[in-house]
Amino acid sequence: MQRDHVLREINELLANHSFETSHIYDRSCFDMVARKRLLLLLLKVLINIDGLTGPQAEEIKKVASTFLASPLVVGLKSKHEYLEEDVVYERHGIPVIAPETLKNMITEEIYPEVFADRGGYFVQVDGNVIKDARERENLSLKDLANKAHVSRETIYKYEHGRVRACPETVITLESILNMKITLSIDIFKIPQSGNVKMAEDTPKELAQLGFGVIKTNKTPFDAIAKSDPELAELKKNIAMITNMEKNRNQKILNKMALNVKDLSGVTGTEAVFIFEHKKNMECIEGVPVVHNWEIKEMESSKEFLKVIKERKECN
Numbered sequence: 001m002q003r004d005h006v007l008r009e010i011n012e013l014l015a016n017h018s019f020e021t022s023h024i025y026d027r028s029c030f031d032m033v034a035r036k037r038l039l040l041l042l043l044k045v046l047i048n049i050d051g052l053t054g055p056q057a058e059e060i061k062k063v064a065s066t067f068l069a070s071p072l073v074v075g076l077k078s079k080h081e082y083l084e085e086d087v088v089y090e091r092h093g094i095p096v097i098a099p100e101t102l103k104n105m106i107t108e109e110i111y112p113e114v115f116a117d118r119g120g121y122f123v124q125v126d127g128n129v130i131k132d133a134r135e136r137e138n139l140s141l142k143d144l145a146n147k148a149h150v151s152r153e154t155i156y157k158y159e160h161g162r163v164r165a166c167p168e169t170v171i172t173l174e175s176i177l178n179m180k181i182t183l184s185i186d187i188f189k190i191p192q193s194g195n196v197k198m199a200e201d202t203p204k205e206l207a208q209l210g211f212g213v214i215k216t217n218k219t220p221f222d223a224i225a226k227s228d229p230e231l232a233e234l235k236k237n238i239a240m241i242t243n244m245e246k247n248r249n250q251k252i253l254n255k256m257a258l259n260v261k262d263l264s265g266v267t268g269t270e271a272v273f274i275f276e277h278k279k280n281m282e283c284i285e286g287v288p289v290v291h292n293w294e295i296k297e298m299e300s301s302k303e304f305l306k307v308i309k310e311r312k313e314c315n
Contacts (some may be wrong), residue, residue, distance in 0.1 A: 003045055023258075029216075063224075076098065086104060105187075198214060210302050219258065220263060239305075283311050
């Protein structure tokens with residue numbers, strides 16, 4: 001199956017189930033974004049999931065963390081085998097699933113509980129549920145261990161959340177205790193922002209307004225401006241910035257504008273071009289243009305976002 005075909009199927013699946021979806025982006029660290037209420041997905045599709053490199057994964061996590069999105073890789077196989085349905089894999093800290101797993105989650109709200117790791121498949125169990133059920137059945141640790149054909153120490157570790165269980169043992173325990181003991185995998189985790197660093201060469205004009213710039217690679221935009229969280233006056237504290245001191249022709253600018261406008265709508269952020277020299281231009285394809293000399297005269301980030309709003313509405 002071709003990667004483009006998988007991408008189109010995923011886009012159609014999400015769009016048909018009340019997700020707002022973005023364009024599909026070529027040559028980007030992520031392929032598309034999709035939003036449904038508070039859930040924002042940052043998706044990468046691969047035929048072979050081992051093709052995801054460490055630097056690519058870090059870039060995806062950096063963008064996801066800044067946008068408060070959940071990064072997710074959808075793939076067909078690794079170099080050793082095809083991906084199993086309803087199993088979560090992982091590459092460089094990003095969850096990886098098969099297309100059918102995504103379909104089950106979106107259409108049936110069936111979330112995977114099994115994850116693959118070195119040594120096989122594992123399940124996270126709810127230790128409190130196991131302990132409560134064991135005590136309710138008047139079973140000692142040794143009694144339950146004997147029935148499940150595991151050691152007493154293993155049951156103790158299950159109850160204290162110290163180890164994962166293999167699916168076969170879980171099936172046996174659930175049969176003995178007559179109840180569900182597994183936990184669904186939190187596949188929509190948002191990466192921690194601790195590794196996201198502001199660029200040291202943030203333009204002084206933006207820095208004076210309280211913005212730090214996070215530069216990106218292989219994205220439809222050049223950078224992300226993130227405001228100081230202590231500035232409560234801002235309703236939106238992120239703006240995608242493009243054309244950071246770069247010489248691009250009008251055709252390329254128009255294409256970039258369409259992409260960042262699309263992303264802006266799905267992610268709920270602002271988009272803006274910042275130009276050094278191009279005068280007599282306030283908007284490109286619906287994306288506001290702000291010039292450095294204008295930013296120098298602004299007194300606050302609120303004023304910066306006000307100009308963006310006015311020029312967007314005038315388009």
